[in-house]
Amino acid sequence: MAAPAAESATSAAVRDGFAELERQQELLASCTRLYQQLTEHFNSLERRLSARSETLRTKRRFLDVRTSRALDSLRRRELSIDGSVSLALSQLDSLNKSAAGTGPASDAAGIAEGLRSFCSSMDSAGFFTFVVARRKEMDALRTELPDALKRCVDPGRFVMDAVSEVFPVDKRAVRSPTDLAWACVLILEAVVPALADPDPEIGLARPMVPQAARERARGMAKEWKDAAERKGGVEGAKPPDAHAFLQHVATFAVAEKEDRELYRRIVVSFSWRRQMPRLALTLGLQDEIDGNAFVLSSQ
Secondary structure: OHHHHHHHHHHHHHHHHHHHHHHHHHHHHHHHHHHHHHHHHHHHHHHHHHHHHHHHHHHHHHHHHHHHHHHHHHHHHHHHHHHHHHHHHHHHHHHHHHHHOOOOOOOOOOHHHHHHHHHHOOOHHHHHHHHHHOHHHHHHHHHHHHHHHOOOOOHHHHHHHHHOOOOOOOOOOOOOOOOOHHHHHHHHHHOHHHHOOOOOOOHHHOOOOOHHHHHHHHHHHHHHHHHHHHOOOHHHOOHHHHHHHHHHHHHOOOOOHHHHHHHHHHHHHOOOOOOHHHHHHHOOOOOOOHHHHHHHHOO
């Protein structure tokens, strides 16, 4: 009796041993699978981190180069300020001597002489009325305005005073059905050379606008934008009004980073206007309007 009982106990112990061994094998296999999964996961993380680090390094190198170029440009501009002021004073002195040595014009009502007279005397109201009254002589106005505006003591303030009756909002007590935004665009385009830095190496890259005038221009742009939004958005604005707004922003270099989408919407909405491609480039919107390049390039 004792022998069969002993054999049975031994057999049970063997079975328990094999069962325990199987459990250990399953546990080992499970640990092995988990280890492989963790290894693959961390390898994937390492690859992604490495790729992201390389991207960040590339961006940093790009930013370092751009920052270096910007600083070099600022240093060149700073060094050129004295020279630019001297050139501006020289040009003003030349204009004064030219004006003093010029006798009465044979045609006192001529466009060129009239424009120069208003600009020299800083009569902005008379200047604007004079321009509006000669819409039919648009080509002559476009030709003579840039030179005339260079005779202003403060071209930026003069132009903002001139257009302020109708831009950024129409303040006329009795509004004429005639839209005068065309005159604003014409004047704002024409004053660009007068605001350019006299240094030929810098030129239009640095409009010579005093800080107070620049802040005023920024306020005018905000006023137009707020008025347009109250009326349902820029897409509903009259094309000449939207054009005048963009030209104002470009002329006085008061573009705001947070308004880039607004500028893009205006350019796309009125891309059929001839000057829009140039304004888009001036405002640095070429990347934002790639999808509409075919529209702009056809103008």
